[in-house]
Amino acid sequence: MAELVSALDLRPRRSWRSTKNTLMTVVLGAAVVAISIPLVMVMYSVFAKGGGILFKDFPAFLTSKIPPTRAAGPGMGPAIVGTLEITGMATLIAVPLGVLGAIYLNEYGANSKFAQLVRFMAMVMTGVPSIVMGLFIYVVWTLNMKLQGFGGSLALACLMLPIVINASEQMLKLVPNGLREASYALGATKARTIITIVLPAASSGIVSGALLAVARAAGETAPLLFTIGATRVFNTSLFHDDSTALSARIFENAKEAVVNAQERGWGAALALVLLTFTLTVIARVITAFATRRK
Numbered sequence: 001m002a003e004l005v006s007a008l009d010l011r012p013r014r015s016w017r018s019t020k021n022t023l024m025t026v027v028l029g030a031a032v033v034a035i036s037i038p039l040v041m042v043m044y045s046v047f048a049k050g051g052g053i054l055f056k057d058f059p060a061f062l063t064s065k066i067p068p069t070r071a072a073g074p075g076m077g078p079a080i081v082g083t084l085e086i087t088g089m090a091t092l093i094a095v096p097l098g099v100l101g102a103i104y105l106n107e108y109g110a111n112s113k114f115a116q117l118v119r120f121m122a123m124v125m126t127g128v129p130s131i132v133m134g135l136f137i138y139v140v141w142t143l144n145m146k147l148q149g150f151g152g153s154l155a156l157a158c159l160m161l162p163i164v165i166n167a168s169e170q171m172l173k174l175v176p177n178g179l180r181e182a183s184y185a186l187g188a189t190k191a192r193t194i195i196t197i198v199l200p201a202a203s204s205g206i207v208s209g210a211l212l213a214v215a216r217a218a219g220e221t222a223p224l225l226f227t228i229g230a231t232r233v234f235n236t237s238l239f240h241d242d243s244t245a246l247s248a249r250i251f252e253n254a255k256e257a258v259v260n261a262q263e264r265g266w267g268a269a270l271a272l273v274l275l276t277f278t279l280t281v282i283a284r285v286i287t288a289f290a291t292r293r294k
Helices: 002-007 016-056 077-109 113-126 130-145 149-173 177-185 190-219 246-254 259-293
Strands: none
Touching: 016 259, 077 113, 077 149, 077 190, 077 246, 077 259, 113 149, 130 149, 149 190, 177 190, 190 246, 190 259, 246 259
């Protein structure tokens, strides 16, 4: 009997399903490696060429005003302030509207004709080139209000809005209906259920979508060229006079033949990467802390 048991092969037999799983895992790993190679090369170039000026003149590079194109020396303070102001205002406009739109589409509109129209328009807006959005805001806003930071915020908000709507709606769909039904059974209203049950359950995904939208907005250049101007001094107002941003400064310095301008462009690129990374980490920490408290 013992010999019979020892002779039995109890290992699971390899099926076509497990073979496909292994094959797709290998393909996915190869895709990750293929994507990582150019990413690593780009990041290496940014840190190698931008770190020389950013850390050499730290913190003057982050706090000084922007010098003339041919002049030597650091200075991207106005662009950093402008990036924070313009992107921050765009986030305040796009994220609440996007989350509210997603709530309507998933919790109220469902498959109604108006909800389908909103989904279609959000999908269309996702594919609109950023320069077209910049021209739209230029015609609607800038020609009447002149160059100012708020025009750039409007352009970036238009680009961020469909991303936030689509990401938030998908995360709301992943919340189990059992949670909603349990809340209704306890006497909670639909609005209270959404605020206290649905949104907290989907908060991590909604934050991820918002951070993706912010990252895209922070790196956009084309919409800002038509809306904010190109000042070299500090401007803390979004509604008066020209402003500037890191992405616009990178574009302006990259097309110059002067070495000093090109170096400042690389430094601005590294500053933008570090700024986006820092904001992402802060948002993640705050979200994790808030979720743990609940």
